[in-house]
Amino acid sequence: MSSRLRYAYYPGCSALGTSKEYDSSTRAVCEALGMELVEIPDWSCCGSSPAHTVDHRLSCALAGRNLALAELMEDVSAILTPCPSCLTNLKTASAKLKKPEFAAEVNKLLDRPVRATLPVKSVLQAIHEDVGPDAVRPKVFKWLTGLKLAPYYGCIMNRPPELMAFDDHENPVAMDQLMDAVGAETVSFPLKVECCGASYGVARRDIVENLSGKLLDLAALNGAQAMVTACPLCQMNLDLRQDQINAANRTSHRMPVFYFTQLLGLALGLGEKELGMNKLSVSPHPVLAGIESVGTAGKGARQ
Amino acid sequence: MKIGVFVCHCGSNIAGTVDVVRVAEAAKAMPEVAFASDTMYACSEPGQDGIIQAIKDKGLDGVVVASCTPRMHGPTFMRTVARAGLNPYMFEMANIREHVSWIGKDKEANTRKATDLVKMAVAKLAQNRPLFPSSFSINKRVMVIGGGVAGIQAALDCAEGGLEVLLVEKTTTIGGKMAKLDKTFPTVDCSSCILGPKMVDVAQHPNITLYANSEVEEVFGYVGNYQVEIRKKATYVDWKTCTGCGACMEKCPSKKSPDAFNEHVGRTTAINIPFPQAIPKKASIDRDSCTKFKTGKCGVCAKICPAKSIDYEQQDEMVTEDVGAIICATGYDLMDWTVYGEYGAGRYPDVITSLQYERLLSASGPTGGHIKRPSDGKEPKTVVFIQCVGSRDKSVGRPYCTGFCCMYTAKQAILTKDHIPDSESYVFYMDIRAPGKMYDEFTRRAMEEYGTQYVRGRVSMVYPKGDKMLVRGADTLAGTQVEVEADLVVLAVGAEGAKGSPQLAEKLRISYDSYGFFMEGHPKLKPVETNTAGVYLAGCSQGPKDIPSSVAQGSAAAAKVLGLFAKDQLQSDPQVSKVDIKRCVGCMKCAMTCPFGAIKELEHRGEIKAQVIETVCQGCGICTSTCRQGAIQLQNFTDNQILAEVNALLQSELEEA
Numbered sequence: 033m034s035s036r037l038r039y040a041y042y043p044g045c046s047a048l049g050t051s052k053e054y055d056s057s058t059r060a061v062c063e064a065l066g067m068e069l070v071e072i073p074d075w076s077c078c079g080s081s082p083a084h085t086v087d088h089r090l091s092c093a094l095a096g097r098n099l100a101l102a103e104l105m106e107d108v109s110a111i112l113t114p115c116p117s118c119l120t121n122l123k124t125a126s127a128k129l130k131k132p133e134f135a136a137e138v139n140k141l142l143d144r145p146v147r148a149t150l151p152v153k154s155v156l157q158a159i160h161e162d163v164g165p166d167a168v169r170p171k172v173f174k175w176l177t178g179l180k181l182a183p184y185y186g187c188i189m190n191r192p193p194e195l196m197a198f199d200d201h202e203n204p205v206a207m208d209q210l211m212d213a214v215g216a217e218t219v220s221f222p223l224k225v226e227c228c229g230a231s232y233g234v235a236r237r238d239i240v241e242n243l244s245g246k247l248l249d250l251a252a253l254n255g256a257q258a259m260v261t262a263c264p265l266c267q268m269n270l271d272l273r274q275d276q277i278n279a280a281n282r283t284s285h286r287m288p289v290f291y292f293t294q295l296l297g298l299a300l301g302l303g304e305k306e307l308g309m310n311k312l313s314v315s316p317h318p319v320l321a322g323i324e325s326v327g328t329a330g331k332g333a334r335q
Numbered sequence: 336m337k338i339g340v341f342v343c344h345c346g347s348n349i350a351g352t353v354d355v356v357r358v359a360e361a362a363k364a365m366p367e368v369a370f371a372s373d374t375m376y377a378c379s380e381p382g383q384d385g386i387i388q389a390i391k392d393k394g395l396d397g398v399v400v401a402s403c404t405p406r407m408h409g410p411t412f413m414r415t416v417a418r419a420g421l422n423p424y425m426f427e428m429a430n431i432r433e434h435v436s437w438i439g440k441d442k443e444a445n446t447r448k449a450t451d452l453v454k455m456a457v458a459k460l461a462q463n464r465p466l467f468p469s470s471f472s473i474n475k476r477v478m479v480i481g482g483g484v485a486g487i488q489a490a491l492d493c494a495e496g497g498l499e500v501l502l503v504e505k506t507t508t509i510g511g512k513m514a515k516l517d518k519t520f521p522t523v524d525c526s527s528c529i530l531g532p533k534m535v536d537v538a539q540h541p542n543i544t545l546y547a548n549s550e551v552e553e554v555f556g557y558v559g560n561y562q563v564e565i566r567k568k569a570t571y572v573d574w575k576t577c578t579g580c581g582a583c584m585e586k587c588p589s590k591k592s593p594d595a596f597n598e599h600v601g602r603t604t605a606i607n608i609p610f611p612q613a614i615p616k617k618a619s620i621d622r623d624s625c626t627k628f629k630t631g632k633c634g635v636c637a638k639i640c641p642a643k644s645i646d647y648e649q650q651d652e653m654v655t656e657d658v659g660a661i662i663c664a665t666g667y668d669l670m671d672w673t674v675y676g677e678y679g680a681g682r683y684p685d686v687i688t689s690l691q692y693e694r695l696l697s698a699s700g701p702t703g704g705h706i707k708r709p710s711d712g713k714e715p716k717t718v719v720f721i722q723c724v725g726s727r728d729k730s731v732g733r734p735y736c737t738g739f740c741c742m743y744t745a746k747q748a749i750l751t752k753d754h755i756p757d758s759e760s761y762v763f764y765m766d767i768r769a770p771g772k773m774y775d776e777f778t779r780r781a782m783e784e785y786g787t788q789y790v791r792g793r794v795s796m797v798y799p800k801g802d803k804m805l806v807r808g809a810d811t812l813a814g815t816q817v818e819v820e821a822d823l824v825v826l827a828v829g830a831e832g833a834k835g836s837p838q839l840a841e842k843l844r845i846s847y848d849s850y851g852f853f854m855e856g857h858p859k860l861k862p863v864e865t866n867t868a869g870v871y872l873a874g875c876s877q878g879p880k881d882i883p884s885s886v887a888q889g890s891a892a893a894a895k896v897l898g899l900f901a902k903d904q905l906q907s908d909p910q911v912s913k914v915d916i917k918r919c920v921g922c923m924k925c926a927m928t929c930p931f932g933a934i935k936e937l938e939h940r941g942e943i944k945a946q947v948i949e950t951v952c953q954g955c956g957i958c959t960s961t962c963r964q965g966a967i968q969l970q971n972f973t974d975n976q977i978l979a980e981v982n983a984l985l986q987s988e989l990e991e992a
Contacts, residue, residue: 202676222679222798253801 037162040102040111040150041069044118044264045077050272051115051264053308057293058114058155060307064171064300065163069112072102078121081231088128093141095125100146110151112158114293116189116263122152123195154189156262156292157198160206165213173301175215178324179258181295182221182251183207184270186263190225201225207262207292214299219254223247228269237273241280244269248277248285257319258288260295267291271313288316336461337369339395340453341386342431343377343402349436354446358401358431361450365457369393377402383415390419397421397463399456401429401449422465424909424971427456451984458983462976466909471950473559474659475900478503480551480839483511484882485874486664487533488889489896493662494542496897501656502537503546503565506595508613509534511666512875515596517696517704519882520746521777527612527699534614547615552653554842555932557950558869559659559905567652570619572606577644579608579616583636592624594701598691600709601701606636606645610699618644660869660896663853664889665839667830667875670725670733678724678797678826684709685804686797686824689720689743696750706754708823711802715758715822718751719806720744721794722764726829735850737829739881741768744827745781752785760787761819763794763808771881790817797824830879843870844931852878863892871895910971911952912959918966919944925958925967934958934967 047055062069079094099122102111113119129135129148139145153161159168185204193201202225208218228247229240247270251259261267270277271289278285289312297307298320309316340362344350355373362371370393376382377400386398398421400412405428413423429452435445475498479490482504490502502509513519514534516526537543546565553564587604594603596610605625608618618636626633627647637645669688673681685708687695698704708715722744726737741764748760762781767789769775781787792809799805803820810817832851840847845865846854853876856864863871871892874885899905912925912933921943926934933951937944945967947958956969965974 200676203680203682220799222796226796250798250800 036068037066037158038068038070038108039158040105040108041071042075042078042098042102042111042113042118042122043071044113044115045080046115046264050268051291053311054114054264054267054291054293057291057297057302057307060302061159061293061297061300062155064297064302065159065168067158067163070105070108072098072105072111075101078118079125080117080121084121084124089134089137089141091121092125092128092134092138095121096129096138096146096148097142098122099125099129099148099150099152100142100144102150103147108150110153110158112153112155114155114262114264116154116186117265119152119154120188120195126152127195154198154262156189156206156210159296160199160210165209168210168213168296168300172214172299174299174323176211176295176299176323177215178322179216179295179319180256181211181216181218181290182254182256182259183211183218183224183292184221184228184247184251184259184261184266185224186261186266187225187227187230189262207260210292210296211260214296216295216299219251219256221251221254221256223250228266230265230269233269233273237276238280240269240273241277244273245277245281245283248274248287249281249283251287252285256287257322258290258316260290260292262292274314286314286318288312288314288319290316336367336396337394338365338367338397338399338457338460339386339389339393340365340368340371340399340401340457341377341382341389342371342373342449342453343382343400344373344375345402345432345436346376349402349432349449352436352440352442352445353431353449354442355449357446358449358453362399362453362457365454367461368457369395378408378411383411386412386415387419390416390421395421397425397427397460399427399429399453399460401431401453401456403432404430422467424466425460425463427460427463429453429456454983454986455980458979459976462973462979463971466970468906468909469949470904470906471559472903473900473905474561474657475499476501476656476658477660477662477896477900478551478561478563478656478658479662479664479873481505481511481664481666481833481874481876482509482537482545482547483664483666483874483885484513484530484533485666485876485880485885485889485892486511486662487530487537488886489662489664489873489893490543491533491536491540492890492893493896494540496893498542498896498900500540500543501546501563501565501658502543503549503551505548505550506609507548507570507617507619508596508609508615509537509545509547510610510612510614512690513882514610514612515598515690515693515697517693517698517700518746518750520742521771521773523746523749527610531612534612538614545615546654547617548619549654551839551842554661554844558867558899560950561658561661561869563656563658563661565654565656567654569649569651570617571622571625571645571647571649572618572620573644573646573649574615574617576642577617577640578642579613579618580641581608581618582639582641583618583645584608586635586639588633588635589624589626592621597694597701598688600687600691600694612699620645620647660871660899661843662871662873662889662892662896663839663843663845663865663876664873664892665833665836665876667879668833669828670731670831672724672826672828674731675724675826677795678721678824683797683799683804683824685799685822686826688826688828689740689747690828692747692825696747696754704754706751706823713822714755716755717819717821718748718758718760718823718825719794719804719819719821720748720760720762720825720827721797721806722762722827723793724826724828725831726827727765728829733829733831733850735879736768737879738768739879740827740829741778742771742774742881744825745769745778745787747825748781748787749785752787760785761806761821762787762789763806764789764791765793766791771883792817830875833876836876843867845870852876863888863895869899907950908954909949910954910969911949912947912954912956912967912969914945914947915966915968916944918964920964920966921945922963924961924963928957928961930955930957 083091794808
């Protein structure tokens, strides 16, 4: 690992729309932690959910184009993406392109051949492994003391384990450790890697209402004031659809659903606007107001 | 030399893909072959009689049988040859079934290959010399390793048969896993009530010496004459004077020591007797928990002990014993179920193993036989049993069926209803496997009379929800997903070989499989023997078994030992290495490579020479290939015999060219 952390950054499509706050908070937190993100020039869709159901070559070509563009960049150690779905597609393509015959088929569809040698990581993995909770702790500007969180990783951040090769696939702890490092309290949350209903929100809303409902119920039951996520789709289902879920299940949750980068940013002393706190559907302010302002670390994130 | 060749059809096993008549015809042309024929079943009675007749009629000096594997029938034909008056080592076998007919369909090629193999066997036989076994006396004492029910049965049967028995048990009491069980299936009788008397018999039998808290350190020797080093581990209590009164347990201040006998669902004192019926009923100190050992202060037990038996300075003691045979009954351990992340991987107190549940059910257990869940001590009203946790699951490297989990789960479901009449039990299962006597009837009783809900399907996840455990799974008969809110979840954890089995197997020079079970001599026909003469297997050390099977195998192993000891002398296999003293330069390279320690130095007219201890030599031949002088030769596999085989083979290659 070079002393300078420089990455090819792949925001993914949701970062431009539904999860702008994830993107902006990611960029801000990474800068504060000394990670240089260089957006891949002219990146395009990773193939998302539909491509691989139609044609594996096409799917890998869509992801492969972005991999090839990143390979042209100078002095980057890995490709980072905040979105677990983009992560899956980029990683799947990288793995499949290891087969020469398949790679040859895919390269026919591309302007320039892809080598698929750059490692692909989630922003969570990079912050956890390349920086680490111990290096985050001294940079805390405002401790999130008293904030009780249910950490929720979603179903694909760590699975399938052979492909994702990050953390424990049944009981991941990376996000828990980062939240602990900035003074928040993580409650026991056994549904960390359960499905939120994903894109069924469009076709079968009842499935999302059922599955995401269970997540909110258990988080509340176990004493969480808020949930913290690492996936744009999970965040959207839990946050944007919380009223629908409440109506369907006759519940009355008012559970803010943060991106982990938003809370890290808050602790590092970044501005609420920069972190996109105003983009959340369920207002986080009652919960954030409850954070005990016990002392500051003195140093602050921006020295 | 006049050699006879017999080519076996083995029905269609060989004749189907080998032209046996042509092979026999070709044999007639081989050097020193005086007679050759094909025969339908060489191993059958008429087949053997035919060989004997030919030896007598033609005055044969040696016989080649071309048929199946010598492993199976080598000894059969050696006896046949001997009955006709020849030395049994004037016999060779060509394996034209496993090496030819079963592996290729090209009849022409097969016939050629079979002919080549016969030619090699003939060439080797022409170099054979008669070999004669020597006799040695045997020590009629037997060591049983492992004091579970299989080991106890084997020890008692041997002792009743008049043998002197050493029973070596690594924990402080015998009884094994069965002593931890509350009731047994399918009779639901009290486990310790039927095992207890047998344990007492062991303690009282004049022919049995019990080494509790001891482990086998090293094994030397051979069948009939083994030397065993046993480590008697320190208990810090003088067992000669300890009366087992239990006063030390009452006064011991460290009352929160891990309780291995109760599968860690309870706590015990640092000095303890594992359970009331323990044999021997002697106290021992767990030095990891003992305040005296940790801080140097305390010593309460030494002050209180009326027999003055406490000895904090006690050291491990090594004992060497001579025995003639060894029965290995080291049992099983539960597989490490904490690999199952979806069941909480050991993080949830109310997800317990089946053996822990047994201790909760047992009147001598930590809760006095009242089912209390570990987290808050409440009586559970809904209990979920999950079967096949570490059985039939390739993903955790345990593809085999443990075989007794279906039964003990049914038993535990029945007992749950007996203990808590207003409780409900659910069993998630893959199949019900209950093939024993009265077994299927028993599982049906659990369903029909006791109302246990059997759900066919795997559980995908268990997690705490409030003070309940939510069990989420599939009902594959109804085709739906199911969720059960349980108070307690019991995992039917599968079995694997006991910890330390591979190390013990290496000491005993027996084989073991990748799951830690010892390998029997033959999966069907030698179920209690091993490939090392004089070492036998009993109980779960060979594979998972229920109590009746373990007891049966314990008795079977004892019968094998009694049979072995019915002779006063054993004959050694003469197929061992032999040193040509004139050629030997005394470099002792052979001794360095011998894995069995069978070669020692001998002073011969002032010079060092190698000498083979015949009874220890296993006939592997490593020394032969090490010796630069060609001085040490494996009888019946000498350099000259092997070269004769190679020459015979190359000769036919040359002819083809």
